[in-house]
Every structure is written in structure tokens, then in C-alpha cells.
Amino acid sequence: MIVEIALLCGLVLFSVAAIIFRDLLKAAICLAVASLLLGIIFFRMKAPYIGAFEISVVAGLITVLFITTIALTKTGGDVRESKAASWIFPLVFVVFLVLDFFVMRGLIGKIPALEATPEQGTFGEVLWKIRTFDLVGQIGVIFAGVLAVLALFRKRDKDE
């Protein structure tokens, strides 16, 4: 239990750090650490597939993409952020924590715990046989993403 609480606290801390850091590189690394901790939590909660995805895709692949993009971006002080950004987030976060505490205190004990059932079939079976329709939607999202990149990074025709 203590390990779980420590992992969850770490997850929240690194997520907050990812938002607070002004340096994009540090923020990206904090996000990667947060995803890594989340992956470990998934493993400990006996959800190895989602844990593996979280660590390989979010902590691994996406971090590489972020860092590559940051490396390709020119540094320049022309974008100035409003000062409000530095205090609004901590304020909202604290308010959220307080609200969350009261809501959860009211809910704990009232939520009926579902019986722990063994997972239905293997990962492949769940994905292909039980959630088949989700795959159609996933294809749609991937299509939309690819087409968005094609459309937004298009070269303007000469006659325009």
C-alpha cells in the first residue's frame, strides 16, 4: 500500500512539475517520468498490457517526439506568456485538491466495489473480438490525424 501511495504521489508531483516548468525540455522529461510511474502503477494493478503501452508509447515514443521537436525549434524570446499563468494553475490545483478531498470523503464507502473478475480472454481477444467497433473508430482517428498533418503542412500552390 505504501509503495502505491508513494507512486501516486510521485505521479502527481511530476505531472505538476511538467506544467510548472517553463523550460520545455525539463517539462517533457517530467512528463516522461510521470508516465513511467503510471506504467509501474498499471503493472502493480495487474494490467500488464496497458502498463507496457504506457511505458513504451507515452514514456518512450512520445517523449522522443517531444524532445526532437524541441531540439528543432529555434529559441527566441518573442513569445511572452502572461504572468497570470504562473499563479492561476497552482491556485486551481489547490482548489481542485480541496474539492477532491471532500468529494472523495463523501464517496468512499458508498461506491459498491465490483468483484475482481479474471480478465476476459487475452489482450488480443479483447481487442479484436470484444471491442471490434473501437478499432473502426481508431482507424478514423488515425486517418484524421494523418490527413490533418497533410492539410496543415501543405505547400501553398504557386497561384495562390
Added chain:
Amino acid sequence: MVFLFIALPLVVAGILPLVGKISKKVLPDLLVNSVFVILLALVFFEGRGLVAQDAAIKQLFWFGEPLNIRLMLDGFSLFMLFAVSLVGFAISLFSIDYMDHYGSKANFYALFLVMIAGMNGLLLVTDLFQIYIFLEVAAVASYALVAFGLGQDELEASFKYLMLSAVASAFLLAGIVIIFGVTGGLDFETVSQGLRALDARYLVGLCAAFFILGFGLKAALVPFHAWLPDAHPSAPAPISAALSGLLIKVSGVYALTRVFLNVFGLTPALSTVLMYLGVISMVVAALLALGQTDIKRMLAYSSISQVGYIVLGIGLGTPLGILGGLFHLFNHALAKSLLFLNSGSIQMSTGTRNLDEMGGLGKRMPVTAGTTLIGSLAIAGVPPLNGFWSKLIIIVALVQAKQWAFALIAVLVSVLTLWYYLVIQRKAFFGQLNERWSAVREAPFWMTVSTVLLALLCIATGIFFAGTVNSWIRPAADALVKGVQTTLGSLGF
């Protein structure tokens, strides 16, 4: 065949970028418009028959093997599919001429079709998580479409839209996760039964709040509307029409209605919350619309206000209220798409969206002026146009339910609506012709065809409103009143 509503737009979207390499304009135009003709034919010949047979949920088969894809087609989804296909067709006709100057037309069409596939998917799903997935399909395509012009404004509006939409998705997902946690299922029916058996009022209340926030953001109800007045005007005109005419209704109003009326069940508390949200949206957005000088921004605020009417009608929860809400949804889809398309015609001819710079355009663009007048009067609720009947039904339903205050506000906001639409007419089309616009000409052929088609539909729906209500709206309202039908059919794919 029902699966074609999702598969056809997706497949054509997949091949369009390749087709665009062969033919930049003619083939993509032809393909997209034929997709909408086929979708309309499917609605009329396949959908109506299936709904008449009461075969609400369909299991798909692939070479005799059952696939775990179940689609639900009842009166409500069919009615929405009809609205999407009809308005989508008008928009694709309009885009033939309008999108020429943007370049990369095939990619535009492909994104548009993915958005349509996402909306159609959302209209046919049977479980909560699938609602989330198809909501995202339509949303991801719409972010790119809003930014399609690649200007500073477009990119900024798209980013703002993306951020607020992500917040909406996060709340929806949180709601879905909690429901899955307590009921052990995602299927509408399982969840509905699970929630009834459960004695956890606070938890259900929390989920309902998350869903109201999420769908309210998608439907741009006040106070969740901040993204819409930026996103809708910045998009190319056909996309403004699709967003205001279709997307906020499908991913906001439809999903909200489906979840609350068919899954959660409309409790008195929920009904009150929805009605208040509807009335606040109606009043605040109408007042904000009055102060606008940008024609598209004014139309965007008007969309928020009219969605308020729809939510008020549906939130009332009486059969007549639901009927009026759904009828207004259809009428607003027609009229608002028409008005956004016309704003595109004006912008293309004059290069401005500022109402103060226009004037006397009616002399140079008589068809656009005429169709705008029809659309404006339809939304404002002037008889015998379609908007009059739907607003009348909503107000009668409110009076029947003894909600006098709401009925009075609905009438007053209708007057406000007429006011700001007359401001558009006066500033843009009437008065002395500004000399700058002496060389302005009427919109090109296909753009005019599309707007005239929508204007005729507004008139026809108004004059033959009894027929429209009986054949499309009543089955939809009945499906909502009855709840989800669970007749299992086994139709081949």
C-alpha cells in the same frame, strides 16, 4: 448496409488524397457529392425500412462469422443521419466553387468525410466508450478543418478549440470510467440497468455533472461556449456551416440526449438543470450576438442561442417538448448552414466579414440576399417558415407544462433573434450600395445552387411541417420517449 454510413465516408476519405494527385478538382468534387447522394439514398431506402421493422440493434456478420460490431438504428439516429446527410450534401455542393482558392481540395474533402464518418458513427453506437471514440474522430478532423486556412486567426481559434475540447473529452472519459467502475459495463442497456439497481445517488450525480460539462462544452452551451465564437467564424464557410449546423448538435445535443434520456433516465433535477442551461444560453448568447459587427461571429452566437432552445425543449422532457426540440434542431441545421454558407459567399465576393463595411449588397447579390432573408426569418421564427413551427411547439409544450416563465423568455428571445437578424439584413443588403462593392458579382453557380436548395428546404419544411413532423421527427421523439429498444436483428453485412 447500415455500416456503410461509417465505412463509406472513411473509405472514400482514404482514397481521396490519392485521387487528388490525378485530378485536383473534378474527381474529388464528384466523389464527395456522390458519397452524400448514396448516404441520402441509404437513409431513405434502407434506414426507414429498418426503423419501420423495429429492428433497433444490428449485429454485423463477416462471411457468416458474427463480428462484435453492434449498431443501433432507431427513429432518433435515423433522423439525425438524415439531417447530417442532407446538410452535408448542401455543404459539399457549396465547396465545389468555394474551396477552389484554398488549394489542396482533396485533403479538405477527406477531412470533411472523416468528420462525417465520426458523426455517423456517434449516431449508431451502442456503448458509452464508443461515444467517446467517435466524438474524437469527428473532433480531430474538425480541429484541422478550422485551421484549414492556415492564417494566424485560424490557427489560434483551432488551438483554443482543441484545448477546450480536450477538457470536455477528459470530463467525458472520467464520467465513463466511473460508470464502468460501478456498473461493470459500457453498453447502454447494461449501464441503464446497472444504474437503476445501484443505490449511489451522489456518484450518479457526479457522473451526470461530468457528462453535462463534457457534452455542454461540445454543444457550446453557456457558460461552456468560449471556444465557439472563435472557432466557427475562423473556419472556411462550409466548415462553419458543418460545425454550427451539424457537429455541435451531433457531438453535443445528440450525445447528451442519448445518454440522459436513454441511459440515465431524465430525473426532475436533471430536467431542471438542462432547462436552466438552455435558457441561460438562449438569453446570454442572443444579447452577445446583438453587439457583433462580424457577420460570422454574430451567426456563431446565434447558434449558441438556438442550441439553448433545443436543450430547453428536450430538457423539459414531455413528449411535445422533445418533439419541438428535435424539430428545432433540424430547422436550425438547415437555416444556420444556409446563413453560414451565405456569409461565405459575401466574404468571397467582398473580402470582408465586417457588417459596417457592407451595405446595399442586395443589388449586386440578389440570390444571396434573398436566401439570407429566408434563413434569417426561419431562425427568428417568422411564419410560415420552419423555425416558427418548432419554436411554437416548444413554447406550447412549456405552457402545457405550466412553465410560464420559460415560455415567456422563449418568446422574448425570439424577438431579440429577429432583431439581430434584421440588423444583418439592413447593414449587409439594404441601403445605398457602398462604392467599393460596385464590381461585386453574385456567387458562382454551385454555391448558389446549394444555398437555394437549403432555402427551398426551409420553406418546404415550414409549409409541409405536418408531413415532416410525422415522417421524421415523431419517430425520433418516440424513440427517445420509449427508451432504447432492444430488438436484436441478425442482418447480414
